[in-house]
């Protein structure tokens with residue numbers, strides 16, 4: 001592309017970014033958000049789009065890998081499994097799982113076409129196309145047969161689904177009896193404390209929900225999440241908050257590693273820098289981060 005064509009295109013992209021981030025009336029649908037973010041992820045070695053699990057991590061890539069491993073352990077990923085991974089981004093987690101956990105097959109579903117194309121190229125370049133079958137498709141209307149997979153994962157994507165409940169229904173349908181689901185997910189925290197603390201929680205959730213296309217139907221805290229899994233028929237349900245190992249350590253690491261922000265679009269970098277001036281307790285006041293696991297019963301009791 002010539003420089004004369006590239007400059008206006010860059011300008012339009014910057015405008016779209018600023019409009020999305022700072023215009024309170026502007027909301028985007030999921031594919032438009034991820035088209036805008038494109039491949040400018042903050043990770044250095046991969047293209048992860050998650051916040052990471054920071055317990056023993058030293059950098060963003062390490063934290064993202066650790067979250068991916070935690071989810072694989074939570075779903076008990078093992079050789080021979082057929083895994084469905086929903087909302088796979090650029091498929092970094094699927095490549096890691098294919099190489100380290102050796103499932104027979106991973107099927108990926110992702111709504112964002114631009115990510116599907118890049119992810120397929122990356123998987124092919126790594127020689128993993130036989131094991132990883134990346135599809136464009138929705139978490140809430142899966143083109144998969146009943147009882148066709150052993151495991152289901154959703155890594156930092158289920159909060160987007162319209163709705164998470166419909167995804168839980170679909171996952172239950174495609175899981176084989178005895179199959180397991182594991183979800184790394186973002187939820188609101190219940191409004192608690194004095195008026196200021198309650199306001200901070202509500203405001204931080206409202207901002208994130210609005211900008212990241214989280215439907216109202218998905219805004220409920222841990223006990224409701226648990227109840228919805230139970231209502232759907234799952235058993236051995238566990239919904240554990242891991243927020244202390246996610247938000248604050250990520251925030252503090254970014255504060256001391258501004259070089260990671262260089263990989264973001266300048267408009268995104270500006271917004272993150274503004275957020276980093278505030279305390280993590282304020283920025284993430286209303287956000288929980290959970291790891292949820294459950295099992296489809298061996299025999300359904302009707």
Ligand SMILES: C[S@@+](CC[C@H](N)C(=O)[O-])C[C@H]1O[C@@H](n2cnc3c(N)ncnc32)[C@H](O)[C@@H]1O
Nearest residue numbers: 048049050087088089110111112138139157160
């Ligand atoms: C925050 S990104 C996480 C990507 C990846 N799991 C990672 O950790 O890097 C959320 C992903 O969910 C996908 N997504 C959102 N809604 C979806 C839906 N209804 N069905 C399938 N994928 C969806 C987006 O396209 C995006 O790839």
